[in-house]
Amino acid sequence: MADDFPRDRPHLLLRNNGVREPYRRPNQVITPPALPDRERAAHAQALAQAVGQALGAARQQMAGRDAGVAVGTPGFYLEIQLPGSERAGLDLLADRRQHMEVVAVREPEQPGDPLRASVFVPARAENFYLRKIEAYRTTDTQSGRPRNEPLVSRIDTVRLATAHSLFTDEDRLFPIDPNERVWWEVWLRDGRRENFERVAQALNITLRPHAVRFPEREILLALSDAATLDRLVAHSDVVAELRRAKDTPAFFMGLGGAEQRAWSEELLARIGPPGQENVAVCLLDSGVRRTHPLIEPLLAAADCHTINPAWGVDDTPAWQGHGTRMAGISLYGDLVPVAGPANDPELYGAITGEAIARAEVQAPQRRRAIAMAVTSVNPARGRPSSWSASVDQLCFEEANRRLIILSAGNIADDLTPEDHLTRNDLEPVDDPAQAWNALTVGAFTEKVDIIDPDFADYTPIAPAGELSPRSRTSVIWDRQWPVKPDVVFEGGNLAHDGTLPGEQIDDLQLLTTYFRPESRHFTTIGDTSAATAYAAGMAGAILAARPTYWPETVRALIVHSAEWTPAMRARVDACHGAKTQIQSLVRRYGYGVPDLGRALLSTRNDLTLIVQDELQPFQREGTAAAKTRDMKLHRLPWPKDELAALDDAQVELRVTLSYFIEPNPGERGWTRRHRYASHGLRFRMKLATESVDEFRARINQAARDEEEGAPGGGGEDWLLGTFRDRGSLHADFWSGSAADLAERDAVGVFPVGGWWKEKPYLERFDALAQYALVVTIRAPGSNVDIFTPVETTLAIQTTVET
Incomplete structure (x- = not known):
């Protein structure tokens, strides 16, 4: 049957659909992991000797403190080495009652390398480890094991820490010359900024004024050498972690387009004035040349802002009109990154926040899609940075949720046809596009036609429907980090002559507005900058069309509307269900190419349901540990009769869950206690063969399995399975018989742990988590109306409620 019914029916919003259910944690049988095999007496003796030497050096260090420099609680940092496989030992190294804190963890760079944790130890608790070791050596537990074995057996050795111990970037980035002055990100322990500024002044450390704050960390930029940072560490308790300040991003300029003034005037004649909707696309870029005739009618002078008044709000030749190019794509679609000068080092998270704030102060009533195609090389393979964590914080702010759209970044090197896809898979997404809450945009291309006779002997590098040659991916990231890019938009192609x-x-490339209209009106743009501008335009259109949708919902709809091109889909199908291979392809292509029509409208055989809801993930009673509190059960108004009538016909189901996490960055091993995300949410779909009570029990089991690190169930018959449970946006696909789908009429949304739960002293355990849930059922090739029965059911329910 025909499958091209018009999309003319708004998606159905399910109001008050979720039923709050108390979490019923099943009885647990926890099998502790095996501990390192140690010869008890010898290990205790060697470890006591190492700790004793470290304490001797620490006492000598404290005795030599300069009273004019020293600040904070007297104490010292220890570097503790553990086997690389003993991550669970990290949570045992500190003691809040003693005010001991694990401040930084250096991950193994090669297989077999150790974990190195730095712990701040107040002077009054200096014998903490010696007491633990002595009890391990002499005392047994009731079960006959050495006391403190889970801690002591996991420690290889201990020494007094230096600034290098607190450095959590790749080791190659630490200066070889201890007297070389470079810019550092200094991650401060909570509440210690004033003391840091005081000791920095005493040590002649230059500070930048910008700072970003997180629940347990505050970050500033400092110009110093490693030798001075050693003195800082020896004279204070302020530093948690050190990283290198990253250079400002580089852009790569494409060739200019032909001068087309007549086209510009013809297009201008067809443009209507902007409406009164309080919606805007907010570009964080190099400024915009608003005198361009295609931009001036749509951009008021009052809406142009700058962080530094000396820069001005106009676009700059140094950036080759990048902001003006972005504006043209955001406004018109298809009408390159370009070289920019390096700024003095700045804390880009703080600058990003200030740039957004200026736009919001000017017009606080507007809803915005905030787009940024400015990136920096990210060597951390998905690990949060100060910049990406700032983006997550800006998205999450409870009083002002934000939709932020970031480019995945571009490969800077020269590329050949042989590099295509291989290089893409090896070049990781740039900073800050690893942000969990942002919509990260990569580039694909359908630009394959070369007409210019000057390039008659050239051919495109990427075939139609494939990834754009310069687009970055997350294929080589560790499994724990989110899927990036989330989606891809048109970003143009490269040509080669062999x-x-x-x-x-x-x-x-894509045709867009030129930043010097007195010279010409059009130029070209490509790569992930163009793709990001496209995404911003789509987000703005959704915000304007659906004013009640949350930023989480708009992000969900963009991803939910995406489909893989035939070229991408062929690669997915060629995996024959091998999930590891499919996962790599999702980390290359994201969830595909979005479509505005699919994002906004359903059709008779293609129904989308939308839920906007919230739950309280955790609770705490008295002084007890926080525990999981709510889950939500959503009973779906399924068109059961229509689906049952289709019997064995193949249908499709797609589910997307979107929410924002509150970040708590800092490199502390990402253990259960030290998690980046405030909370996690997961979805599970009721099976056709289980009752609602059995479904509830399975959700509880799934939550318990994830908390305990057991293999998750419930995803075996889905395309991605539990791989979807990365980051804060989860999407998956199911296909099967219509009769089976008719009975899959409930979705459960439930929480899993995060720092809101594991760190109750931060008093966020009773916070609410809002989420958007989007569910689509499709009966492709079937002349069946599954939309109208659901619409009628919802209308009846609304009438009854009214």
Whole structure:
């Protein structure tokens, strides 16, 4: 049957659909992991000797403190080495009652390398480890094991820490020359900024004024050498972690387009004035040349802002009009990153926040899609940075949730046809696009036609429907980090002549506005900058069309509307269900290419249901540990009769869950106690063969399994399975018989742990978590109306409630 019914029916919003259910934690049988095999007496003796030497050095260090420099609680930092496989030992190294804190963890860089944790130890608790070791050596537990074995057996050795011990970037980034002055990110322990500024002044450390704050960390930029930072660590308790300040991003300029003034005037004649909707696309970029005739009618002078008044709000030649190019794509779609000068080091998270704040102060009533195609190389393979965590914080702010759209970044090197996809898979997404809450945009291309006779001998590098040659991916990231990019938009292509590396030519780029309209009106743009601008335009259109939708919902709809191109889909199908291979492809393509029509409208055989809801993930009673509190059960108004009538016909189901987490960054091993995310949410779908009570029990079991690190169930018959449970946006696909789908009429949303639960002293255990849930059922090829029965049911329910 025909499958091209018009999309003319708004998606159905399910109001007050979720039923809060108390979490019923099943009885647990926890099997502790095996501990390192140690010869008890010898290990205790060697460890006591190492700790004794470290304490001797610490006492000498404290005795030599300069009273004019020293600040904070007297104490010292220890570097504790554990086997690389003993991550569980990290949570045992500190004691809040003694005010001991694990401040930084250096991950193994190679297989077999150790974990190195730095712990701040107040002077009054200096014998903490010696007491633990002595009890391990001499005392047994009731079960006959050495006391403190889970801690002591996991420690290889201990020494007095230095600034290098607190450095959590790749070791190659630490200066070889201890007297070389470079810019550092200094991650401060909570509440210690004033003391840090005081000791920095005493040590002649230059500080930048910008700072970003998180629940347990505050970050500033400092110009110093490693030798001075050693003195800082020896004279204070302020530092938690050190990282190198990253250089400002580089852009790569494409060729200019032809001068087309007549086209511009013809297009301008067809543009209507902007409406009165309080919706805007907010570009964080190099400024916009608003005098361009295609931009001026749509951009008021009062809506142009700058962080530094000396810069001005106009676009700059140094950035080759990048902001103006972005504006053209956001406004019109298809009408390159370009080289920018390096700024003095700045804390980009703080600058990003200030830039957004200026736009919001100017017009606080507007709803915005905030887009940024400015990135920096991210060597951390998905690990949060100060910048990406700031983006997560800006998205999450409870009084002002934000939709932020980031480019995945571009490969800077010359590329050849042989590099395509191989290089993409090896080049990780740039900073800050690893942010969990942001919508990260990569680039694909359908630009394959070369008409210009000057390039008659050239061919495109990427075939139609494939990833754009410069687009970055998350294929090599550790499994725990989110899928990035989330989606891909058109980003143009590169051309090659069989000899030289690929280059940008006008035929394979996107046409957009030029920043010097007195010279010409059009130029070209490509790569993930163009794709990000496209995404921003789509987000703005959804915000305007659906004013009640949350930022989480708009993000969900963009991802939910995405489909893989035939070229991408062929690669997925060629995996024949092998989930590891499919996961790598999702980390390359995201969830595909979004479509505004699918994001906004359903059709008769393609029904989308939307839920906007909240739950309280955790609770605490008295001084007891926080525990999981709520889950939500959503009974779906399924068109059961219509689906049952289709019997064995194949239908499709798609579910997307979107929410924002509150970040708590800082490199402390990402253990259960030290999690980045405030909380996690998961979804599970009721099976056709189980009752609602059996479904509830399975959700409880799934939550318990995830908390205990057991393999998650419930995803075996889905395309992605539990791999979908990464980050704060989860999407998956199911296909099967219509009769089976007719009985899958409930979705459960439930919480899993995060720092809101594990750190009750931060008093966030009673916070609410809001989420958007989008569910689509499709009966492709079937002339069946599954939309109208559901619409009628919801209308009846609304009438009854009224």
